[in-house]
Amino acid sequence: MGSLSSSVMSGAEKAIEWFGGLNLFIGRIFRESFRGPLEFTEILKQVFEIGWRSAPLITLSGLAVGAVLSMHSRSTLERFGAESMIPTALAFALVKETGPLVTGLLVSGRVGAGIGAELGGMRVTEQIDALESLAVNSMKYLVVTRVAVCVICMPLLTVLMNFAGIFGGFFAETTVSGMSFNFYFRTAFSGLAFSDYIPPTLKTMVFGFLIGATSSYLGYNASGGAEGVGRASTQSVVLSSIFLILCNVILVKIIFLIYPETGS
């Protein structure tokens, strides 16, 4: 019993220490963000790595998610003779929740693991020390750039996911019912208001920050050789996904408070 309570205490201490470290790290990210110079070349490189290279995964996943949502919507709505509502239901489901959340989880898998492994590898092979020894602020050069690009790219990738999803839904629906392209898209977008589209898309900037900051923290502080790099990479995916899902609950509530009509 005694050893159980002491191991619980030790686990709690480690968790508090870890979160304290993460908070200090986030504080440093904000401080370094406002210090010159702007690492423009590195930002462009990361836009390509994080944003552009994620586009095929997001597009394909969007098409598949849209098709599946469309099939599910049809099986439910046709019981009530409301097949014409399929595009609207699909657009609402995708734009308001499924698109942002699935994009966040996919990016945390691809980009979070990548950042965790890349920075972890640089840490254990002394490349981060080498940067510092060459009078380069490694925090600004490696971390701030990646976090900033995650924040910038997440809404763009979410828009891509939403459109791919709606197209995927159209392909699935037109195959079954022969619904026309014009009718499908007119119906899909007719019910969507500004408050349905913009806040859920912009909330993904917070997802991007969580993915970038968590995976950078784990990679930047990795230790223990190849095993440590693997651990940083895996934990980056697991923790940024958990943070993202939990944070989503709070963000959805905030959106409902600011735009009450979106909850009705």
Next chain:
Amino acid sequence: MSAAIQLDKVSKSFGQKKVLQDVSLSIEKGKAYALLGRSGTGKSVTLKLICGLIKVDSGAVNVDGKDITKLESGELSETRKHMGFLFQSAALFDSISVGENVAFPLRRHTKKTDAEVRDQAGKILERVGLGKEYDSMPADLSGGMRKRAGLARALAMEPAILLIDEPSAGLDPITAQEIDQLLIDIKTKQQTTLVVVTHNIPSAKRIADRLAVLHDGRLLAEGTAEELEQSEHEMVRTFMTSQQGG
């Protein structure tokens, strides 16, 4: 002659492990200083402390008269522009070519054109015998070649202080001697202060004006090679003589 580097009662621990305890040493400008000792005695940590990559627990590290333990990050960066660091693992940036590794500090800290940077980086690579490897990726080089590329990067900004961790580790004897000669040339022609961590006693004797032996985190002995060979500490004498032919 004034001291380029001065450590004053420096202590450093990692967790429960005391790596350095009250280590004081002074390195003159334009001289070469070799840090010797068994593995895990804090030699590489000492180099990182001098560069400010690790913070001391107590004591002061003066580089060109400035206590770097008290510098703001901007001031520390300015100080580092006058230092070069060759890491034990070379620590080349593996996402860019060997030439771009050498060009990296030149691109960031000078206003040279792209052509000038490439030209200078190429010349430095030639100096370490890697003139044809500008476009090679670090992963395609042997361990010894990576080490030389790391040295080329450390030399790129013509630093006043050069910190070198195991310059001859993993090199064949001929290349190791060439690197030693290169370091001696840098010291004599550019008046660069060298701090070399090595296990290779003949190499240390060739390069260094003074040597120090670290043992269990303490400075056991310090002096010229001849003085250390006559040291009162048996461990120092054994260390200095056991690798005479190495």
